[in-house]
Amino acid sequence: MVDSEQREVERDVEPDLERGSESGRNNELRSEQGYVATLYARLDALKLEAEQQLAAIRKLDVGGNHQGRSERDTFARIYEDRIVQLRDVDERLAFGRIELSDSTDDGEESSAYRYIGRIGLRDEDLQPILLDWRVPQASAFYQATAANPQGTRARRHLISKGRSIIRIEDEIFDVALLDGDTAELQGEGALLAALTAQRTGRMSDIVATIQAEQDRIIRSDLNGVLVVQGGPGTGKTAVALHRAAYLLYSHRDRLRNSGVLIVGPSTAFLEYIEAVLPSLGETGVVLASLGRLYPGVSATTEDAPAIAAIKGRADMADLVARAVRSRQRVPAEPQVLDVNGDRLTLDPQVVQNAMHRARESGKPYNEARVTFVKQALNALSREWLAQLKSNGNSMDDSDLPMLREDLRSAEDVRVALNTAWLPLTPEKLLQDLYARPQWLAELTPRWRAEERALLRRGRDAPFTISDIPLLDEAAELLGEYDVVDAAQKREQKQQRKRDIENAEAAIQNMDVKGLVNAKDLADNFAELADRGTTAERAAADRSWTYGHVVVDEAQELSPMQWRLLLRRGPLRSFTIVGDIAQAASAAASTNWRDALQPLLAGSPEADRWRLEELTVNYRTPSQIAEAAESMAVAHGLPVTPSRAVRSSEWPIAVVPTVRGAVGTELALRQTDPSAGGTVAVIALDSDRVYADLRAEFGAEIGHGLSSEVAVITPQDAKGLEFDAVIVVDPGAILAASTRGAGALYVAMTRATQRLYLVSAGELPPGIL
Numbered sequence: 037m038v039d040s041e042q043r044e045v046e047r048d049v050e051p052d053l054e055r056g057s058e059s060g061r062n063n064e065l066r067s068e069q070g071y072v073a074t075l076y077a078r079l080d081a082l083k084l085e086a087e088q089q090l091a092a093i094r095k096l097d098v099g100g101n102h103q104g105r106s107e108r109d110t111f112a113r114i115y116e117d118r119i120v121q122l123r124d125v126d127e128r129l130a131f132g133r134i135e136l137s138d139s140t141d142d143g144e145e146s147s148a149y150r151y152i153g154r155i156g157l158r159d160e161d162l163q164p165i166l167l168d169w170r171v172p173q174a175s176a177f178y179q180a181t182a183a184n185p186q187g188t189r190a191r192r193h194l195i196s197k198g199r200s201i202i203r204i205e206d207e208i209f210d211v212a213l214l215d216g217d218t219a220e221l222q223g224e225g226a227l228l229a230a231l232t233a234q235r236t237g238r239m240s241d242i243v244a245t246i247q248a249e250q251d252r253i254i255r256s257d258l259n260g261v262l263v264v265q266g267g268p269g270t271g272k273t274a275v276a277l278h279r280a281a282y283l284l285y286s287h288r289d290r291l292r293n294s295g296v297l298i299v300g301p302s303t304a305f306l307e308y309i310e311a312v313l314p315s316l317g318e319t320g321v322v323l324a325s326l327g328r329l330y331p332g333v334s335a336t337t338e339d340a341p342a343i344a345a346i347k348g349r350a351d352m353a354d355l356v357a358r359a360v361r362s363r364q365r366v367p368a369e370p371q372v373l374d375v376n377g378d379r380l381t382l383d384p385q386v387v388q389n390a391m392h393r394a395r396e397s398g399k400p401y402n403e404a405r406v407t408f409v410k411q412a413l414n415a416l417s418r419e420w421l422a423q424l425k426s427n428g429n430s431m432d433d434s435d436l437p438m439l440r441e442d443l444r445s446a447e448d449v450r451v452a453l454n455t456a457w458l459p460l461t462p463e464k465l466l467q468d469l470y471a472r473p474q475w476l477a478e479l480t481p482r483w484r485a486e487e488r489a490l491l492r493r494g495r496d497a498p499f500t501i502s503d504i505p506l507l508d509e510a511a512e513l514l515g516e517y518d519v520v521d522a523a524q525k526r527e528q529k530q531q532r533k534r535d536i537e538n539a540e541a542a543i544q545n546m547d548v549k550g551l552v553n554a555k556d557l558a559d560n561f562a563e564l565a566d567r568g569t570t571a572e573r574a575a576a577d578r579s580w581t582y583g584h585v586v587v588d589e590a591q592e593l594s595p596m597q598w599r600l601l602l603r604r605g606p607l608r609s610f611t612i613v614g615d616i617a618q619a620a621s622a623a624a625s626t627n628w629r630d631a632l633q634p635l636l637a638g639s640p641e642a643d644r645w646r647l648e649e650l651t652v653n654y655r656t657p658s659q660i661a662e663a664a665e666s667m668a669v670a671h672g673l674p675v676t677p678s679r680a681v682r683s684s685e686w687p688i689a690v691v692p693t694v695r696g697a698v699g700t701e702l703a704l705r706q707t708d709p710s711a712g713g714t715v716a717v718i719a720l721d722s723d724r725v726y727a728d729l730r731a732e733f734g735a736e737i738g739h740g741l742s743s744e745v746a747v748i749t750p751q752d753a754k755g756l757e758f759d760a761v762i763v764v765d766p767g768a769i770l771a772a773s774t775r776g777a778g779a780l781y782v783a784m785t786r787a788t789q790r791l792y793l794v795s796a797g798e799l800p801p802g803i804l
């Protein structure tokens with residue numbers, strides 16, 4: 037059974053005084069192998085149990101009763117999920133152990149052990165035998181140091197292959213456990229093994245080797261805005277993902293139904309990180325790139341920097357608001373309308389009054405329009421009734437509803453009311469804004485003509501990443517275009533309430549109190565009714581509000597993007613990770629205080645964001661880190677100094693052609709397979725470089741992360757890493773925009789082993 041409580045896993049063993057010797061270590065290895073085998077046996081037993089329960093549930097005869105079928109399927113789903121979870125944790129099930137001091141009553145010193153793993157397990161007597169890495173008792177595994185052992189005497193890393201423990205590494209904090217000079221401390225071995233392993237194009241979890249400064253951030257409080265600043269490769273992304281897993285585990289009640297949103301810079305980046313959370317047993321998370329934050333539009337291209345800079349500005353929110361407002365127009369003159377042969381006059385004052393009443397409702401534009409139309413039709417129908425009466429018709433107020441319906445379907449009335457207040461979609465509003473220079477000019481009297489010209493484009497041009505927050509802003513002001521659709525959504529929410537009530541009844545009926553809670557069951561009911569999982573529903577719903585929002589590469593975000601994210605996370609529970617020095621986008625801020633302004637403005641939390649720094653570079657070998665850092669400093673970037681944990685045997689290579697560098701890498705694979713891994717060519721003009729390389733080397737060249745050699749732009753490279761990186765024309769990257777130094781800093785720091793700089797002339801200052 038998964039241990040969600042916080043109990044201690046203890047195993048009483050005499051400390052092995054010979055642990056430093058060869059034979060002592062072999063004994064220890066055997067002993068650990070034995071213990072881990074019992075953990076796997078328990079895992080298998082639990083899996084079998086769940087499989088049997090699933091089979092039994094599937095066989096249940098519930099007749100034709102819909103409720104009974106739905107309950108049965110719900111339970112089947114719970115067992116299926118459980119089986120998947122138990123299967124997913126097989127790899128490195130247990131990866132650590134801490135040894136605690138345990139003094140007996142007669143003063144004897146002995147040790148108690150806690151084993152740490154991906155999930156918690158209990159034995160048949162419900163005694164905990166493995167602690168989930170996220171429970172508080174496991175934190176000493178990550179935090180203890182010789183100076184502050186936190187009640188532990190030693191920490192052990194268990195390094196496994198399949199289900200076997202192949203190596204153990206000890207860090208001893210209590211000198212009494214050391215055996216003279218034979219102890220070999222290998223505390224960093226597991227970490228270094230992870231860091232030097234060849235990259236696969238997919239990020240893996242770091243749960244076995246989380247470092248103390250990272251652990252503190254992962255376990256930091258859920259509430260408020262936490263900013264994690266750190267240089268390249270300091271584990272910001274890894275920490276953000278493990279924090280999401282930690283929060284989902286530790287605050288399940290709060291986050292289970294509201295979900296967690298993780299925002300990354302690009303779809304390639306999301307592909308790179310997507311396997312991490314499932315490997316930590318968490319799936320209820322929505323991953324979205326900045327181009328996908330507005331349901332229904334998937335933007336993959338970005339505007340030229342000057343255009344993106346304008347679209348990202350905070351004052352664009354006012355522009356969108358003015359644009360919406362200007363679509364409500366009071367006619368200058370009275371209009372004569374033909375209604376079934378009768379002639380009615382629509383007075384501007386009638387339109388004005390109806391608008392006034394509609395605005396008073398405080399509803400968004402499209403929803404307020406319903407009130408406007410109703411008010412206008414009321415006024416017109418009364419006018420018509422008076423006219424009919426004065427023409428001798430015997431009619432009274434009871435005829436008003438019928439007259440209103442006639443008016444509603446009359447062509448002239450429809451045209452007049454639509455001209456005054458047209459139903460609008462955000463897409464149409466934005467397309468009009470860009471395609472009608474005259475209208476844009478009316479709305480932006482203080483802008484320079486050149487600024488307006490930058491926004492100009494055809495109506496059918498695809499939306500860009502910078503358009504997404506503008507669409508969202510417009511959607512917020514316009515409300516649902518289809519008011520019927522809005523009513524359906526409200527009905528769905530009601531349905532969910534009913535689902536929870538049904539689920540509660542199901543728990544009573546099936547006598548499984550305590551195993552699941554009613555909300556979990558309701559989720560399952562909702563899934564069965566094809567309304568999707570929490571994550572799916574959240575991703576498709578623009579008005580969804582998440583319990584927590586994680587933003588990676590956050591230094592790139594524009595004020596408009598922050599405004600959008602605040603709408604997704606109004607509780608202001610955020611984990612924001614990034615590096616101001618790596619900012620390469622035109623609309624990015626140059627410090628966190630400015631960047632966070634749109635997120636914190638007007639909130640009592642304004643001064644309460646907290647900053648944590650990461651200072652150890654786990655990715656880049658020291659010689660590459662130093663070159664990149666000195667280039668960045670030479671160009672005035674606010675670099676956060678960090679210490680690289682390792683160096684590489686490969687010096688930085690300056691080469692005249694990209695072909696030469698790719699050829700060298702491909703040849704290296706043939707001669708030294710251990711030097712293979714992933715290769716990226718980072719070039720501004722990636723399409724041309726791709727075409728050239730493809731002609732020369734064929735199918736080994738691609739764009740995606742799974743290709744042998746991926747050709748990408750500095751923008752695409754954000755957050756990724758490769759064994760070898762070939763940076764094409766560093767001088768050109770630097771000169772391409774005012775943020776060129778940030779882009780080059782990103783490009784140079786993607787390498788875990790080898791870096792090539794392709795340059796025919798002089799390298800930019802500061803590099804070597």
Ligand SMILES: Nc1ncnc2c1ncn2[C@@H]1O[C@H](COP(=O)(O)OP(=O)(O)OP(=O)(O)O)[C@@H](O)[C@H]1O
Pocket residue numbers: 227230231239240242245246247250266267268269270271272273274275614615618654655754755756757785
């Ligand atoms: N404690 C750790 N144990 C093992 N590997 C780690 C640890 N911390 C970080 N790493 C590894 O270091 C590399 C860099 O981490 P990550 O991508 O999270 O850094 P980052 O700070 O987000 O970098 P950047 O800002 O350059 O995108 C990754 O391969 C990650 O798995």
